[in-house]
Amino acid sequence: MDRSEIQAAFDEVFDQALVFHGYADHMRDYDVFVHATTDPRTGIPPRHLRYRFTHCVRASATSALSPQGWRDSLDDRLVDHERGRDLDGYGWGVRWQALYPGMDLVADSAEARQWSRDLDLPFHEAAIGTNGHNISLVFSDLVVDVIPVGHAPFVM
Numbered sequence: 001m002d003r004s005e006i007q008a009a010f011d012e013v014f015d016q017a018l019v020f021h022g023y024a025d026h027m028r029d030y031d032v033f034v035h036a037t038t039d040p041r042t043g044i045p046p047r048h049l050r051y052r053f054t055h056c057v058r059a060s061a062t063s064a065l066s067p068q069g070w071r072d073s074l075d076d077r078l079v080d081h082e083r084g085r086d087l088d089g090y091g092w093g094v095r096w097q098a099l100y101p102g103m104d105l106v107a108d109s110a111e112a113r114q115w116s117r118d119l120d121l122p123f124h125e126a127a128i129g130t131n132g133h134n135i136s137l138v139f140s141d142l143v144v145d146v147i148p149v150g151h152a153p154f155v156m
Helices: 003-012 067-071 110-119
Strands: 017-023 030-036 047-054 058-063 102-105 124-129 133-139 141-146
Touching: 003 102, 003 124, 003 141, 030 133, 047 133, 110 124, 110 133
Parallel strands: none
Antiparallel strands: 017 030, 030 047, 047 141, 058 133, 102 124, 124 133
16 A cells, blocks of 8 residues: 555544554554444444554554553452443553544655665554553555454454
8 A cells, every 4th residue: 555545544434443553463564443333323334453564573562541641540349340340541442443543644754764675675653542452553555354353353
């Protein structure tokens, strides 16, 4: 995909549910799994999507919560949706994060430019913002696949 196609794929899942992210089992590519829904009145069924960032040379994830947010969210009951339902703090147990402010390509990334020169392949940098984590990836290409219900990250 070129830059405009990648950004269009990012825009397609703005404010949807990120349900899992991490390196693929072969450890080269980085996967972001999204549960995408529409207004039920449209009749369009939800889709489970895998955004595979190929040749991912760097992945970093940091907390999007402030120190106060963490302080309010340390109770172990918050990792279980039922037990933490009535507690204040970040509800870890919901098992998803809102893709907001969403995914964007970093303009003029020096790191992506260097990898492009070193490997003679196009590289990009993505910034992924959620209400739980901020993820930064340097990768060569993006492949988006519809994943069948029941695939491991979607067993909820």
